[in-house]
Amino acid sequence: MHGRAGSVRLAGALFALGVVSGAPVSAETPAPPPRPPEAVYAKTCGYCHGQHVAPVIRGRAIPAEMTQAIVRRGQRAMPAFRPTEISNAELKALALWLKASKADPKEHDQ
């Protein structure tokens, strides 16, 4: 009886420490939540686009399908980005955001 109560306490302590969790163990790591388009643009596009390296793409109502195709394929000096870098959900949101975006006066063309 004594030993059993002790192991129950131990299990409780491990649970509290997060060592044992109730969540089922899954072979696949769940996909991280999609990042907002502004964040993807700032991190992945904005260091070329609008920075004298690549054409300004904000405020031009570029069709979303075109942006998605160019991002996946790449175009001349622009590298392609894989779904592991920008998920499909992030790319779709980015393309729609870009199409609706206003020009940023701080950005400059090539």
Ligand code: HEC
């Ligand atoms: C390494 C620099 C670089 C990065 C990073 C980059 N691009 Fe580009 N992008 C370019 C260049 C250079 C061009 C012009 C390609 C050409 O000569 O046709 C271009 C072209 C484009 C065009 C077509 C513009 C036009 O006027 O026809 C779109 C749309 C575009 N990029 C979107 C994106 C998006 C969205 C991202 C971020 C996910 C991104 N790019 C990241 C360099 C870059």
